[in-house]
Structure formats: structure tokens, C-alpha cells
Amino acid sequence: MTFVVTDNCQRCRFTDCVTVCPVACFHGDSEMLYIDNETCIDCGACVALCPVHAIYEEFDLPEEQRRWIEINAEKAPGLPVVNDKGEPLPTAEARKQELGY
Amino acid sequence: MSALGSRSNPLRVAIVGSGPSGFYAAEALFKAEHAITVDMIERLPAPFGLVRSGVAPDHPKLKQPIQVYEKIAQTEGFNFIGNVTVGRDVSVAELRATHHVVLFTCGAETDRKLGVSGEGLPGSHTATEFVGWYNGHPDYRDRVFDLRQEAAVVIGQGNVAADVARMLGKSAAELATTDIAEHALEALAASRVREIHLIGRRGPAQAKFTNKELRELGELTNCAVIVNPAELQLNSESAAELADKNNYTAARNAEIFHGWAQSQASAKPRRIAFHFLASPVELKGEGRLQRLVLEKNRLEGPSFAQTAKGTGERFELPCGLLFRSIGYQGIPIPGVPFDARRGIFPNDKGSITDAPGLYAAGWIKRGPTGIIGTNRADAVATVATVLSDLEKFTPATKPGAAGLLPLLARRGLKVVGYSDWQQIDAQEVQRGEPKGKPREKFTRVAEMLTALQ
Numbered sequence: 001m002t003f004v005v006t007d008n009c010q011r012c013r014f015t016d017c018v019t020v021c022p023v024a025c026f027h028g029d030s031e032m033l034y035i036d037n038e039t040c041i042d043c044g045a046c047v048a049l050c051p052v053h054a055i056y057e058e059f060d061l062p063e064e065q066r067r068w069i070e071i072n073a074e075k076a077p078g079l080p081v082v083n084d085k086g087e088p089l090p091t092a093e094a095r096k097q098e099l100g101y
Numbered sequence: 102m103s104a105l106g107s108r109s110n111p112l113r114v115a116i117v118g119s120g121p122s123g124f125y126a127a128e129a130l131f132k133a134e135h136a137i138t139v140d141m142i143e144r145l146p147a148p149f150g151l152v153r154s155g156v157a158p159d160h161p162k163l164k165q166p167i168q169v170y171e172k173i174a175q176t177e178g179f180n181f182i183g184n185v186t187v188g189r190d191v192s193v194a195e196l197r198a199t200h201h202v203v204l205f206t207c208g209a210e211t212d213r214k215l216g217v218s219g220e221g222l223p224g225s226h227t228a229t230e231f232v233g234w235y236n237g238h239p240d241y242r243d244r245v246f247d248l249r250q251e252a253a254v255v256i257g258q259g260n261v262a263a264d265v266a267r268m269l270g271k272s273a274a275e276l277a278t279t280d281i282a283e284h285a286l287e288a289l290a291a292s293r294v295r296e297i298h299l300i301g302r303r304g305p306a307q308a309k310f311t312n313k314e315l316r317e318l319g320e321l322t323n324c325a326v327i328v329n330p331a332e333l334q335l336n337s338e339s340a341a342e343l344a345d346k347n348n349y350t351a352a353r354n355a356e357i358f359h360g361w362a363q364s365q366a367s368a369k370p371r372r373i374a375f376h377f378l379a380s381p382v383e384l385k386g387e388g389r390l391q392r393l394v395l396e397k398n399r400l401e402g403p404s405f406a407q408t409a410k411g412t413g414e415r416f417e418l419p420c421g422l423l424f425r426s427i428g429y430q431g432i433p434i435p436g437v438p439f440d441a442r443r444g445i446f447p448n449d450k451g452s453i454t455d456a457p458g459l460y461a462a463g464w465i466k467r468g469p470t471g472i473i474g475t476n477r478a479d480a481v482a483t484v485a486t487v488l489s490d491l492e493k494f495t496p497a498t499k500p501g502a503a504g505l506l507p508l509l510a511r512r513g514l515k516v517v518g519y520s521d522w523q524q525i526d527a528q529e530v531q532r533g534e535p536k537g538k539p540r541e542k543f544t545r546v547a548e549m550l551t552a553l554q
Contacts, residue, residue, distance in 0.1 A: 001313075019477065019478035019481065020471075020474035020475055020477055020478050021474055021477070022121065022125075022166040022169065022473045022474040022477055023165060023166055023168075023169055024169065041162045041163055041165045041166065042162055042163075042313065043163060043472055043473060043474060044311050044312070044313055044472075045471070045472050045473065045474030045475060046474070047350070048350060053346070053347075053349060057312065057313060059316070060312070060353065084481075100346065101346060101347065
């Protein structure tokens with residue numbers, strides 16, 4: 001079982017999630033964040049922090065989003081750890097509204 | 102005089118408590134662009150607080166933050182000062198003399214009371230006692246739980262209540278290769294508990310479990326879950342709560358409850374039964390707890406602010422054990438302002454009210470909410486407050502550990518340093534090996550100190 005970041009993070013990248021990660025398992029590129037499932041302890045603290053519900057436990061992942069399991073696992077290890085809250089992307093607020101949050 | 106926070110005048114911070122909040126505060130302090138030393142004072146010889154003695158033994162992954170804390174402890178300028186109780190072995194005034202900042206991360210060590218008659222009957226316990234006991238916390242080493250009883254009640258519907266229910270619902274064989282304390286494994290092996298009742302004063306939409314912890318209760322090998330479908334009917338305010346997109350944890354919980362309510366009761370030897378909208382009003386029994394009297398509640402108020410109000414309708418549950426898990430409270434430390442109603446140190450963004458130089462993070466700052474990682478954001482916020490106050494501190498150099506340790510030595514106190522803890526840790530791991538356990542904890546302070554000789 002693992003937690004994954006999905007496409008709602010794109011054009012948002014709020015990074016609230018990383019502030020409650022007890023083990024620094026978030027990595028990121030300029031687009032979005034990814035969870036390193038080797039480090040993640042499945043505590044789920046991040047899920048509730050995401051303003052656009054981009055993070056799912058694998059078990060709860062909608063069918064059309066399952067590809068994100070592989071994307072997170074592939075991308076995260078090669079990217080730098082994101083451990084501190086940063087500025088959201090300039091498009092974040094508009095995207096949040098568009099997503100209905 | 103060189104500026105406070107420079108290499109020749111480092112900011113000396115004493116952190117009181119070595120749980121998650123303490124370590125995340127230390128991490129944040131070391132990240133700052135100042136010279137800072139951290140002396141972490143812990144009343145036990147063992148660090149890591151509730152990650153060591155709160156997280157359930159069958160949740161080993163949730164203990165992995167310890168690896169993060171072990172790295173923080175290796176940072177230059179970090180000292181672990183174990184086996185020292187602030188307020189008893191050393192006063193807060195003395196710490197203020199040796200350190201610029203005293204940051205309290207001492208958690209919430211006592212349980213709230215139900216405040217009903219019979220609460221003190223034998224058989225009535227706090228969840229904290231039980232959790233501390235099975236996790237080998239020295240404070241609870243000698244607690245005795247009468248596990249010959251067939252029915253146990255857990256008051257509360259959060260993750261701690263789920264832990265207690267799960268530990269009662271699992272067989273000893275399922276726990277044997279965890280880091281559960283030996284005395285607890287022996288006692289649980291003889292357990293006759295078959296019925297576990299989980300009671301919530303509000304409804305299924307307000308239960309505080311996280312999805313994973315709730316779902317896990319339905320996946321136990323030897324324990325079935327029972328939910329009465331009639332109890333899942335929601336008033337319109339609760340339905341509105343679940344329809345709110347930001348409330349998906351509660352919505353998922355409701356789905357899990359519905360799934361269980363619709364499934365056939367399985368023939369497993371133990372059962373966890375959920376009860377909603379009920380509050381304990383009296384514990385009854387001849388010489389010990391035998392029955393719990395409950396009052397049915399209804400919800401009043403607007404969505405997200407609904408409170409439970411008694412309806413006057415009562416019912417009884419036969420039970421020989423009761424664990425209350427309805428919230429925790431901090432305990433006061435002499436020399437620190439205390440808000441007795443909330444059980445916290447009153448503070449503004451972590452700065453303790455009317456007490457310059459004193460700060461708080463974690464449960465003693467905001468009350469007992471959230472999970473391990475919640476305390477990281479909380480500790481980072483307090484450290485930001487500390488750093489923004491830097492100019493307010495007296496710029497004189499302070500000795501930090503170099504002043505504190507001789508003081509403790511003069512008092513004949515046996516201080517456990519970090520390398521001492523590493524020895525204790527290695528021995529615990531070694532003791533666990535023949536049993537296939539990750540560790541066999543020392544459960545008495547004296548045993549830990551003997552292990553160092």
C-alpha cells in the first residue's frame with residue numbers, strides 16, 4: 001500500500017503536504033510533487049493538507065488515476081527532496097477554483 | 102559582544118521532551134542560518150516519546166520516523182540529556198540561566214476524565230495506561246488489566262481507540278514478532294476478551310479515525326466488525342458534512358461503515374462492535390466494573406459544529422473492562438504558565454504567554470490533535486517564532502550543556518547521553534533477536550541504567 005500524488009498537483013504545487021511529512025518522502029520537479037514509496041510510512045498526514053485533494057492512498061485511487069502509482073515510483077527517487085513549504089505556482093489559485101475546491 | 106546566533110555566541114536552546122515535536126523543532130533550529138545548539142532533556146533514558154511508546158507494536162512502519170530522529174541526533178551541536186526530569190531534577194529558572202530559549206515539547210501526558218460515577222471502579226482504565234503498558238513504558242510497567250473479562254468497552258472513536266480495539270482483537274500469535282513488551286504479550290496470550298465495543302458520543306460522520314486505521318479493523322484475521330445499519334442513518338446536517346469535498350476522510354469512513362453494515366457477520370472468534378451517538382453516564386458493578394450505563398444522544402447545531410445532546414434514553418452494556426480515549430491533557434511544570442482547562446501551556450504562535458524565552462510546540466502547545474507529522478509543521482512554526490524573537494533575547498553568551506551538565510552531576514543525577522541510549526538500543530535489539538522481534542524493550546528505568554554498566 002502506498003500514497004501517491006496525482007495530476008491535481010499540476011499547476012498548483014501548493015506544497016502544504018510536505019510540512020507534515022514525518023520522513024521527508026516528497027520529491028519534486030517544477031510541475032508537481034511525487035511521493036517516494038520506499039520512504040513513505042503510509043501515515044496519511046499529507047492527504048488532508050492538500051487544498052486540491054491531489055494525494056490518495058493507493059486503495060482509494062480512482063481507476064483512471066492508477067497510472068500515478070508508477071509515475072510517482074519512477075520519478076520521485078531521481079528528484080530533489082521537497083521538505084519545506086514553498087510558493088505555490090502562479091496558476092495555483094485559478095486551478096484550485098477550476099477543480100472545485 | 103558578538104551577536105547572538107553567531108559562532109562565538111551561539112543561541113543555546115533547551116528542548117524539554119524528546120518526542121516528534123522535540124526532534125522536528127531541533128531539525129528546524131539546525132536549518133536556521135544561525136549558530137544554534139540544542140540540548141534535549143528527556144525524563145526517561147530512552148528518547149522518541151510516543152513514536153516509541155505510543156505507536157502500536159503492529160504498526161512498525163509508523164515507527165520509521167525514528168530513523169529521521171537518529172540522523173537529527175547526529176547533528177553537531179545536539180546533546181541528549183536523558184533521565185532528567187525538568188521541574189524536579191532541574192528547575193525552569195535554572196534552565197533559563199544556562200539557555201537563551203527553553204522550548205517545551207513535553208506532550209499531553211494524562212487523559213481527560215469522563216466525569217461520571219463509577220469511573221474509579223477496578224476495571225476502568227485510561228487508554229494511555231494500556232498503550233503505555235503494551236509498549237513497555239516504565240510508568241505503566243506494573244499496571245494490571247483483568248483480561249479474564251469477556252467484554253471490553255473503549256470510549257472514543259479516534260486512532261488511539263482503534264489501536265486499543267485492535268490490540269484486544271488480535272491473537273498473541275499475531276503480535277509475537279512485534280516489539281510489544283514481553284509482559285504484555287504474556288498477559289494478552291491469556292486474554293479472554295471476545296467483545297470489544299467502540300463508543301462514540303457523536304455519529305458515524307464525526308468519527309475521528311483516519312481511513313487506514315478504520316479500514317484495518319475490518320481486516321483482522323480473528324476479529325469481526327459489527328455495525329448496525331440503523332445507526333448509520335444521518336441527519337441532514339451530517340449528510341451535508343459528508344457532501345463537503347474537503348471532508349473526504351469522514352466521507353470515506355462513512356463508506357467503510359456502510360460496507361461493514363451490509364456484509365454478513367463472519368464467524369471469527371472476536372468482535373469489534375461500533376456504537377454511535379451514545380455517552381457513558383455511569384459505571385456500575387459490585388467491587389469492580391460489570392456494566393456500563395449509556396445514554397443515547399442526538400446531534401444539535403449546524404453542520405461541522407454539531408454537538409451531542411442526551412435524549413434521556415438509556416441502555417446498558419455488560420463489560421468488565423473499560424478504556425477511555427476521549428482526549429489528553431498536558432501536565433503543569435513549576436515555573437511555566439498553565440491553562441488547566443485546555444491542558445496546555447498558553448501561547449501565541451508557540452511563545453508562552455508572559456514568559457519571555459519560553460516556547461512550546463506539539464501537543465503541549467495546541468492540544469492533542471493530529472498525527473506524528475502534524476507536529477513537524479507545528480514545531481517549524483514555533484521555531485519561526487523563536488527566530489523572529491531573536492533580537493529580544495539577552496545577547497550575553499550562555500553556557501548551554503557546559504553549564505547544565507555539571508549542575509546535574511553535582512546533584513548526583515545519572516544523565517543518559519545519546520551514546521548511552523545507543524548502547525541501550527543495541528541491547529534491546531539483541532534481546533529481541535532470538536524471539537524474531539525487532540527489539541525487546543527494557544521496561545524499567547533501573548534495567549536501562551543497569552544495561553549501561
